[in-house]
Amino acid sequence: MAMNDAHSTFSFKGIPNNYFVSVERMTPEEYENGGEELTISYSYTDSPFGKILLASTEKGICFNALSDNKVHALSELKEIFPEATYLQQSDKSQQRALKFFEDGYKEGEPTIPLHIKASDFQLNVWKALLNIPMGQLTTYKEIACSLNMPRACRAVGTAVGDNPVSFFIPCHRVIRSTGELGQFHWGAEKKAIIIQWEKDHTSL
Numbered sequence: 001m002a003m004n005d006a007h008s009t010f011s012f013k014g015i016p017n018n019y020f021v022s023v024e025r026m027t028p029e030e031y032e033n034g035g036e037e038l039t040i041s042y043s044y045t046d047s048p049f050g051k052i053l054l055a056s057t058e059k060g061i062c063f064n065a066l067s068d069n070k071v072h073a074l075s076e077l078k079e080i081f082p083e084a085t086y087l088q089q090s091d092k093s094q095q096r097a098l099k100f101f102e103d104g105y106k107e108g109e110p111t112i113p114l115h116i117k118a119s120d121f122q123l124n125v126w127k128a129l130l131n132i133p134m135g136q137l138t139t140y141k142e143i144a145c146s147l148n149m150p151r152a153c154r155a156v157g158t159a160v161g162d163n164p165v166s167f168f169i170p171c172h173r174v175i176r177s178t179g180e181l182g183q184f185h186w187g188a189e190k191k192a193i194i195i196q197w198e199k200d201h202t203s204l
Contacts, residue, residue: 060113135202
């Protein structure tokens with residue numbers, strides 16, 4: 001489906017038999033007026049990277065915060081959808097995502113559904129992130145070149161930073177051309193932990 005459609009869905013397997021997500025872009029009707037038409041379930045739980053907040057609509061995960069501060073994580077979610085209805089509860093999308101940390105992805109299992117607000121450009125950048133195999137890294141420059149926009153490194157960096165579902169769209173796999181880890185919304189230490197976790201699990 002064309003990426004400039006108002007409602008785009010694509011699936012991409014980041015590494016064979018190990019990681020699979022399906023991504024559905026929200027329609028303007030779903031997120032307009034601060035998301036007043038959305039009902040968002042959320043839970044705060046443990047992960048291999050510390051505490052995380054997972055939030056989801058009936059269609060899939062719409063936000064993931066890798067933060068040990070529950071109040072701060074929830075406030076960031078509500079900044080994106082200030083008028084949504086919120087329910088503190090887990091659901092199947094969240095449970096499926098958490099199961100990945102324990103078992104990985106096995107062929108034939110349901111995908112991890114993501115339901116996210118995104119512009120055309122953001123969606124293209126995030127799809128490029130999903131094209132980075134688990135356990136490997138790339139640079140902002142390489143992402144820009146893969147989109148045939150070699151001068152758009154700054155815009156790519158902004159789109160990477162705007163990713164609302166950290167880890168599930170792997171913005172942590174993008175580093176600076178110098179080899180430095182670079183910025184990460186949830187902190188450089190958290191980024192290093194995730195990168196090492198992926199390397200360890202890929203080697204297994």
